[in-house]
Amino acid sequence: MAKEKLQRINPLEVVTHDDVIEKKELIQKIKIRDISSPKHHDRKSYSKEDIASLAKNIQATKTLLQPIVVRKKGTKYERMIGFRRIEAVKELGWKEIPAIVLDNISDESAMLIMLSENIQREDLNLFDQTVGIMEYIGVALDLNFEEVKKLLYHFRNIDSKTINDNEESNQKREKVEAITQKLGKITVASLINRLKIFSLKNVILDALKSGRITFTAAVEINKVDDENKVIEMINAVEVGELSIKGIKAYLKQLRVKPTEHKKIKYEMKANNGLLTLSIQDVLKPDQIKKLEKFLNTL
Structure with a gap:
C-alpha cells in the first residue's frame, strides 16, 4: 500500500472559525532560545543529512526564504511549523x-496547523504521519493516544462484525470522520488499516520508517517468525529482488505442511521371492540399499 497523498491545503486556513488569527501579525525576528517544541511532537524521526543540506542552502542564500510559524505561549513561543528550518x-x-x-x-487549531503542513511533507514516513493524525484526533476529542488507538480498534471490530455498533459508536465515528476530512483525503477506514503498524517487529518498523520497504511489504514480512529470514527479505525488497507477490508466495509455502513420509518396515523372504511391507519405521540408508539389492533378485 502506497502512502496516501493528502489534499494540499494552506496550514493557516485549517483553523476553526472560533479561532482568530490577527491580520496585523507580521513576520518578526524572535530569539531561537525562546522557542519550545510542541507537546505533541510533529517530527518523530528526521534525517541529519537533510538538515545539513538545508543549512548549506540557507548559508548560500544568506536568508530564510520561508519564515517559521509559532504561537505565543506567555512571554515565549511554541513552534508550529518549521522544525527543519x-x-x-x-x-x-x-x-x-x-x-x-x-x-x-x-491547542486543537495549533495541532491542526502543524499536522496540515507536516503530514503533507514528501519525506514524512507513514508511521510518523499516522501517529500525528492520531494525536490530533486525541486533542480534538480530549483523548490520550492509547484511547484513540482503542477507539480505532473498536471501529475495526464493528466493521468486521465482531461486535455490534450502536448510536454512541456511530456518533464517535462521525466525529473522527469530520476530523480526518479537515486533513484532506484520508479516511477512518485507512487509519484502521494502519493500526497494523503498531504490531510490526522493530526491525521491520525501522525499515518502514527509513523508506526501505512499503507498508504493504512490512505487513506481509511481519508474518515471518524467523528474524534472519525477515532481515533477508527486507534487504531483498529494498533492492528490488523480492516483490509483494514473492513474499506472499513464500508465506503460502510456509503454510503448506510437508508431505508425511510413510514409515515402512520390510521383511525379506528370499526363498519364495516374497516381499512383505508394513507401515512402521522410516527406512535408514543401509536398509534402503538392502531393499534395493533384494528387489534386484526378484
Missing part, C-alpha cells in the same frame, strides 16, 4: 529567526 539555522549559529507569530490559537 530551526535545526538548520542552529547549525549555522543563528540566534534569531524570522517567524510568523500567531496569538489566540487553541
